[in-house]
Amino acid sequence: MSDSETEQFQHFVAGCGDRMFRVALALTGGHHAAEDLLQDALARTYARWRHVRGDPEAYVRRAMYHSQVTVWRRRSRLREVPAGNVPDRADPRDETAATDSRLQLRQALMRLGPRQRAVLVARYFEDLSDVETANVLGCSASTVRSQTHRALARLREIAPELAGLHTFRESVG
Template sequence: MDAEAQESFREFVAGRSSALLKTAVLLTGGDRHAAEDLLQNALVKAVGRWHRIDEPEAYVRQILYRQQISRWRLKWRRREVVVAEPPEGGQAPDTAGAAETRMVLRTALSRLTARQRTVLVLRYFEDLPEAEVARILGCSVGTVRSTTHRSLARLRELAPELAAVGPRPQRPSRDFSPVEVRS
């Protein structure tokens, strides 16, 4: 790799690694260490092909998604978190609403399967259309739709307090009463 390409890669990492790490954290269910490993591996793969990459961020994100898919296909066991003492009960809830919501969401996401979490991250955090998610995951659009539906249902079950965070989608009115048309 020549000096110009090295500098270009360094600038990319300096400018975009924070956003890419956020995606990796979501993909790994909130495990920051696993997310850092995931991002590091993706960057290592990207640096080898840096001179041939047209859209670096899209390329690295694609590597992140595919590596995470490979991880959940291998069915790695999630390691148990060991703490010295159990958490204290009866504490007053934190009033910082946004931080609390993020913590609840992160915990709920970590309890989903890796496949469910990946589909939700791609659909709602990355805001990708179903067809693109299906292409990335190597499955059909119907599979993406059904996995999204089941994942959201499971998320609502795991964290019912998230229902109060945003407005519920309104169903269209089924009022078929006649309408007077004036000419």
């Protein structure tokens, strides 16, 4: 790869890296797994950079969704969750309720199937349209709508305590 292409890729990553990390975090539910997912997607994108046409961010997003759906399919029900750093003292702001809501939502999302979770993340976290979500996931817009409907119904069933949540984006991010 030429120096100018490498520079273009670096500029691309600098411009969308944070946004893509938030998507990876919503897909994986864990900081370390999100870093791995994004790094893998960016490595794949870098290897194909000369061939990426149109919107490279969509290319990375699609790579993350496809990789994560593959992980979900392979993973058994038992999974390891690395513990984060524990602060020495409590934060003076009490955001317990918001944190509890985020944790409840993440746990409920983990109980959904891979396609349903991917559809909800794309539609409500990334705020993609039905058509954009369909393009990312490689399915039809009607499949996106039906999967969204089923996923929301399943969430209501398995986590009725989330009914008062304001928005998906605020709860996940």
